[in-house]
Amino acid sequence: MKNILFAASECSPFVKTGGLADVVCALPKALVEHHRIQAQVILPLYDEIDEEWKEEMEFVTEFIVPLGWRVQMAELYHCIVDEIDYYFIHQPYYFHRKGVYGYYDDGERFVFFSRAIIEALPYLQAQPDLLHAHDWQAALSIALAKILLPEHPMKTILTIHNLKFQGKFPIEVYDDFLNLGSEHMSGMEWDGHINCLKAGIFHADQVTTVSPTYAEEIQNEYYGEGLDSLLRERQVMGIINGIDVKQYNPLQDPYIDVTYRSSRTRKVQNKLLLQEYFGFEVDENIPLYIIISRLDEQKGLHLLQPILNDFLQEKVQLICLGTGEKEFEDFFRSTASEYREKMIACIGFDEQLSRKLYAAADFLIMPSRFEPCGLAQFIALQYKTVPIVRETGGLKDSIEPFNLHTKQGNGFSFKNYNAHDLLYTLKYSLSIFHDEENWSIISKNINRFHFTWKTSAAEYDELYKQLCTEKELAEVY
């Protein structure tokens, strides 16, 4: 049975700031459930983690973590949840803080975390056959494993969840906290900085990302965030994420008013209640569009700015739920105040409202400039809401545009990053909504799509097998 060690800076249900936590939670579970895999997960022990969880943890040992010219102490804690071994690195100086990221010394904090992963290896219940690290915060552990443990047979995979975040720090971080000698500098440096993600990409046995299209895109300059040449050399592989279909289930969602499986009539009840709640005209024949998103330029919101007025001339309703950059918060607020009777801007993060919106809406708008995988379009499909997306990354891999001739497709999409193409697609979706026959076909089509973790876990399992077979062969010869 293969033993995989997952290293990451967040994992549900312990600590979550984004989609990474969902992946690091769901992937080991799916592997243990459906494949012959033993999973261990290693995380920082943040102050944020609930006391309830901390009470479950047992002290394993205390150990030394060399950090350049200094040494730090760390404690290792352990608990088992659903057959998965979770390990936590405890170091109050670095992790006893409010929140998870955003500190001036994040470089030092995650160099420490990565080095602590390597130093903790002897104390784990089982020696991993493979270290699977996620994103820049854990990427250095791969480089350190290769440099400090050259004889160790453990294979390594780095998964990139968003190339935009690379963990770039001043070059002095190298001598100050890593101090591995000048011969290893080039594997960690990029553009005059220490770049943690680059170090992982350079050293990993395999680099993966979270959708096949994003894997291709980041090997090109436009999407490559400065690392495209290295990514081309490393031949990145894309494996699309899944979602937890138990968590996002309109039949059992406690937050929604009328639960449903695939009945349109029951789903529409949610829309009528929400229209009433927000003071919109209550009419099932008016399509309800939603946006649920971080308000960040990545999400393609610049495309909405020039065309939203035009679109709101139509008989449509729009609810936008999001928080983020002020420019977009202001834009949505001011447009909503002009169109009070048909648009609402809810600025904030509200899980409960988001479920009500997925359940009530006819369409989800997601015109991302780039999208490594995306989760919102999967949730929309689960709630029988039709996604309207730009063909990029995971959106391209999960949404097939509705084709009037073949009657195939589970959404609407457009290719170029162009506002008028988005407007055209929105108007096209509106025409299909009012075309009873085609609307009923697309509504049926979306019932067939379920992006569960089972398929993705099988692909990771295959990759682990390939790499570990190489490892066994190397041990024989």
Ligand code: ADP
């Ligand atoms: P990203 O991870 O880039 O933000 P994803 O589409 O992968 O985008 O995941 C976003 C997740 O966060 C989805 O589950 C979405 O429903 C949720 N979400 C985003 N913004 C909000 C918000 N303001 N309130 C509630 N949920 C939100």
